[in-house]
Amino acid sequence: MKRIETIIASCVINMAVATTAAGQDITDSxxxxxxxxxxxxxxxxYYGNERTIWDFPHIVGAATAEFGxxxxxxxxxxxxxxxxDGEWCNDLKDNFSSNKLYVNKRWSDALNIKFGIVDIPIGITNAGGPALTIYDPESxxxxxxxxxxxxxxxxxxxYKNVSWSVALLAYSDFTLSNTTMLGSAVTADLRPADGLRIGIGGFAGKPHHGMIHAFADCFDRQNGTTFYCALSADYENNGITADGSLIYRSADGGRSFGAEIGYDIGSLMTAERISAIPFVRHDRTAHTAEPDMAKWTFGINISPISNLTIKAEYGLRxxxxCETEKCIDAGIGYSIPF
Known part of the structure; x- marks a missing residue:
């Protein structure tokens, strides 16, 4: 995957240069x-001899450049x-990821095409939804x-209150002769009311390359096609944050459910806005390679000032x-928009 990311990065940079040159007469845009x-x-x-983990530094940089x-x-x-396990992972190849790196051409709100390293927005987290936990929801x-x-x-x-995407995905090892189709992904989101999104997404492909290949160890590698299907919904309005998802994987009959709800008690204040969102979350997985899991998480997210977030949570897993495990996690994050 790192090879194809390098190739695509080069192509995207070249495209940016060419597009800039072509649009010099509209540089104001x-x-x-x-x-x-x-x-x-x-x-x-949860696994290993040392039962704690540090995550530092964790940096995400996102940008959109419009060329007219x-x-x-x-x-x-x-x-x-x-x-x-008592040591830092200092391997840049393992620590660094290009989550998105694509060129987009827009004809209208209803019709765009993007190509490069594209996101697969299936589920809550992959779609950039409002998950409240420190780490990605286990469901x-x-x-x-x-x-x-x-x-x-x-x-x-x-178009109006419906958004959609249809992606064709491939894997390449420098040469076209070694290029193979991975599969396709389809998503559709409906926004019937302010703050409410209801989505459905699916993936069909072979788990032999790309990010899906990493999950091939979780189920038998097979010659056939692996299917994912996900239903998800989230709501952010009137101080309420709620979301949930149902996911099914055909390879092993794996399935999961996750949902959470929180309320911003800071929205009740009339003074300068301070966000404080206590929340509860429940996750379940079944029929995956690992034992069936059920987890409750109770936490709070506090933003005492703009762009600063402090998180703390307690989990029962x-x-x-096996016996029920108890855990405490904490984190602090800061964002710099530009």
Missing amino acids: KRLSGEIYTEVNHGHR RGWSIEVELEYERIHE ESRIMPMTWHEAGAALHGQ HLSG
Whole structure:
């Protein structure tokens, strides 16, 4: 996957140069916007001899550059360094990821095409939803890739209160003769009311390359096609944050459920806005390679000032046939928009 990311990065840069040159007569329309987010987390590790984990530094940089005439480039880069089993992981190849790196051409709100390293927005977390936990919800991270991205192209758009995307995904090892199709992903979101999104997404492909390949160890590698299907919904309005997802994986009949709800008690204050969201979450997974799991999480997210977030949570996690584990996690993050 790192090879194809290098190739695509070069192509995207060349495309940016060419697009800039072609649009020199409309340079006033160029815009650059984005965000840099960094966080430090300390939490409980469920496997291994050492049961704690540090996450530092964890930096995510995202930016969109618009070049006019409907052309833009979107990039999201992530670096995450983890301390586990008594040592830091200092391998740049393992710590760094290009979550998004694509060129987008817009004809209208309803019709766009993007190509490069494209995101696979299936589920709550991969779609950038409002998950409140410090780490990715286990109902999703145990069954499919997180920050799921692959090389490919996608048609996407929004018409009235419906948004959609259809992606064709591929894997390449420098040469066209070694290029193979990974599969396809389809998503559709309905927004019937303010703050409410209801989505459905699916993936069909072979788990032999790309990010899905990492999850091939979780089920038998097979010659056939692996299917994912996900139903998800989230609501953010009137101080309430709620979301949930149901996911099914055909390879092993794996399935999961996750849901959470929180309320911003800071919205009750009439003074300068301070956000404080206590929440509760429940996750369940079944029929995956690991034992069936059920987990309750109770936490709070506090933003005492703009762009600063402090998180703390307590979890009760039970694996089938094992004792219930108790854990405490904490984290602090800061974002810099531009």
